[in-house]
Amino acid sequence: MDSFELFDYGIGDPDITKGDGIYSRYLTTVTTAGHYWLTISANDNNGSAKVLYGGNSKSMPKNPNHHQYCCGSYISEYGAAPTEKFMRQVNYGSFFVTNDKVNKDIYPPNRIVDFRVMQVDQQSKQVLLVWTSPGDDYDKGQATSYFIKYFDKRGDVFNRFNEDVGKIVDIWNINGPPLVPEIYGTEQKVLVDLHNSHQDKIFYFGIQGVDKAGNRGTVSNIVAVFFSSKPVSPTVSHSISLNSTVSSSTQDPATDKKLKMNKGGLSTGNITLIVSLIVLLLIIILVLLVFLCKRKSKNKKLRSQSSNKPSKIKKDAVDNVDSGYGFEEEGCVKETLLSPVNPSPADVVV
Incomplete structure (x- = not known):
């Protein structure tokens, strides 16, 4: 049994x-x-x-x-x-x-179906790939090695994976220790360095487990990675290492709830920007209020000075004509000009 x-x-x-x-x-x-x-x-x-x-x-x-x-x-x-x-x-x-x-050994490793990208560094052209290790005979034991390739066309991952198409991820592309399969069910990761990819392009990755007899498992699910040709500021880029924290896809519900709350909320940078804008707006309003108060005080002072100063009245010949058809100014009598508006009696004209 x-x-x-x-x-x-x-x-x-x-x-x-x-x-x-x-x-x-x-x-x-x-x-x-x-x-x-x-x-x-x-x-x-x-x-x-x-x-x-x-x-x-x-x-x-x-x-x-x-x-x-x-x-x-x-x-x-x-x-x-x-x-x-x-x-x-x-x-x-x-x-x-x-x-x-x-x-003979006829059972290949089981298919990897949770192949995924955890991080991409556009500056160094590195990508962190994660998956769960297969077994030697399907889900029993552990595989001997991995076969990772990337392609320019998505369809080639499934249709031409074992042909001379695409590029193999070898030891020269791996940033870190050699990739060795673990026992079935273990999460594994590898940091792939594609520093020669300096163009706007999408690469499609696939992986197979290989056992000691050379049997290859079915090609995994496909993951896509985009590398941009535009330079990335070092302040924006984050270097990737194999010690980077990888969140498990089977995390507990409490962690899942926290993850959703973080995704739905504001980041620290956004909160700082909003607070800065509010403070700047308050400063502008305060400056305007001080300016308006000073201007109002100045106008009030000018009106006060104007009301305390004696007014000087100009005398017009038309409005201030005396009975002698002239007007006095400082003890003098001046002639009044003849005009259609200020007519004179006939005896004066003669």
Whole structure:
């Protein structure tokens, strides 16, 4: 009798969603033809098993990095309750194997389906790639090496990956220690340096796991990276290292909630800019108020001086004509000019 453990990792191949209670695994240990029976055993896993309630949105798969419910998605444990201690066993059924297994390794590593880009440095033309390691025989053991390539055309990743097309990421493109596969289910990352790419262009990356017999897994999902030819200011660019923090796609709901709050809020730079603009506006308003107050005070002072000064009245010949048809000014009598507006009697004219 042979036994093996089932996983609810949610990596994507073979398990789709973490925490949904569906456990998956490849069966690779059958080597001879015959009739086989499957028996499944389940227990509370030392009190860590939980029950999910309902089918509402709170118990649906959650994932901040993926839109589809696959390959890194997980079920939130919101409202979940611990189970009682239990032990169950079910006879699943039987199957036939018609031929003995050939005496060679025929199982390749499982497909990597959570291949993703975590960071891109436009100044140094470096990209940080992350994925979950495959096994040697599908999801069992660990692969021997990786085969990473990038292409100019998206379609070539799937259709021509094993042809002499595209460019291989070798040791000269890796910034850091040599890339060595870990045991199945381990998160791995590599910093790829493409410093010769000085043009506006999109590169499409793919990866395969390779086992010790040379079997290659199915090509992973495709990731795209854009490199700009425009120079990037060093103050804007951030250098990338393998020690950079990589957020897990299976983070807990509390962290997911904080992530969403940070995305929806303002950054420190934006808050500083807004506060600076408000302070500047208040200073301008204060200066205008001081200027207006000083101008009002000056006008009031001028009006006060004008009201205290004796007024000098000009005397006009037309308005100030005396009975002798002249007017006095400082003890003198001056003639009044004749005009149509100021006519004189006939005896004066004669």
